[in-house]
Amino acid sequence: MQCCSPAKPLVMTCYPKPHNIRERYAAGERHFSDLDDDDDCYYDLTGADLRGAVFCGSRFIGDFTNANLEGADFSGCPIKTSIFTGAKLANATFYQAAICGTNFLGADLRGANFLEADYYGYRFKSGDLPDH
Template sequence: MFQYSNQKYTGVNFGTQDLRYGELISCTFHRCSFSNGSLEEITSSNCRFIECDFRGASLNGSIHKESAFENCSFNGASLFVAKFEECKMTGSDFSGSNMDGITIYQGDWSYTNLRHARLVRQDLRAIKFFEADLSGANLEKADLRNADLTMALLAKAKLQGTDVRGAKMESVDFKTFSIMGMRMDREQTVLFSLSHGAKVD
């Protein structure tokens, strides 16, 4: 067990180091690599990771509170039962990552690549997914109430039983996915009708 506090790192390769069970507090990492690294059960709070590489890394059971992961790559990473509380994840790429059992509490996931992500039954209330790519994602029975899905891509996403009441869905292309079994509010049904060419008075 180690603890890093108020440290700044640029271009450092941490991928070969064993970072399991470590604690990171108010640290900044710029263009650092954690590729294929062991970060199981690591905790971070108030940290910033900018353009960092987490490809193939194991972050199983890790906990992150109010940390920022901006434009980071998580391709093929394992985030099994990882927890992100009020984190800023803008522009990060999660393609091919294992997100089973993940916990996401609020935060900003705008511009993220979550294509084909498995987020079944997840509590995603009030999370900002502005212009996020959720194409092909499995969101069955997920709770997206009051989330911001403005301009999000939902092509071929699985939304059976998904609750989107109160979510912002302006500029979402409703023609690219099935709303069968999706729980919507009145405002969203109007947006759905408009996207299919209806005139609503």
Template structure:
């Protein structure tokens, strides 16, 4: 189907375009709000500036498409967005569960309250993206770029964050319990009041990170760099910090009961009123 036919039928009130072939089509600036484009072929399509509010794009192929569009409340469950350009896109409240977004450009996009659980976001660029209270449970975020991203209150339970760049990201109140963040870079990130219980941060960079009042019980932090990290009132009980670097870290009123700090570097660490720990 070409552009003219699609827009003519839409203007006439038709909304069901399921499985339509729109590969490489130019739809920049058009309004297709509420259309059913489930399983449509939109590979390489240009949708810059388009209005796709509440559009059904479930299982659609949008690989390599330009989607700097308004996708508020759109259904993108299991859609293929591999390599798609969604820079600055409006994706608030969208359903992206199990979608393929590997290598996608989502920098500065608004994904607040979006459903991204089980989504594939490997190597995706989410720098400066808004992900407030977003569901990223079990999402694959290996080597993704989340620098300066706003993840306040987001659910990252059991997410895979191996090698992910979270530098200066805002994770205040986020849930990261059970997440695998081995080798992640979270330098200067804000984890205040976050739940990291049971997470794996082996060899992660948490230099200067704010972990104030966070729950880090039963967490693996072997070899992690926590230089100058703020751990005031943090709950670190039963966690493994073998070989970790805590130079100049602030551990005032931290709960260190049954913590393993064997081989850790605590030079200059501030620890008044902290609980007992094992060296």
């Protein structure tokens, strides 16, 4: 399964409501199901440590290059054109996520779950992984 290598979005980095995910995570918050891409911004989470974070159902575009997302849950997220290059995604869940145009090059996907994730109309089956 080949995933496209998108360019970074042509917008300035900004943090739409709610604000800074890194600060919220550092304060102990783990559920980020309220993210939205209405402001045409993307979340720059390059190198962030967000182990176990839950993004279920959130709508966003993010740069997670080299981020630690072990055990994170992206179930049901339309995370199209996001970047996970070199990210630690061991045991992460992308159940029923829309991952079109998303880059996983060099990502650690050991134990990651992409069951029923959508990639340009292809539904991942048990054990399927995007190119990484």
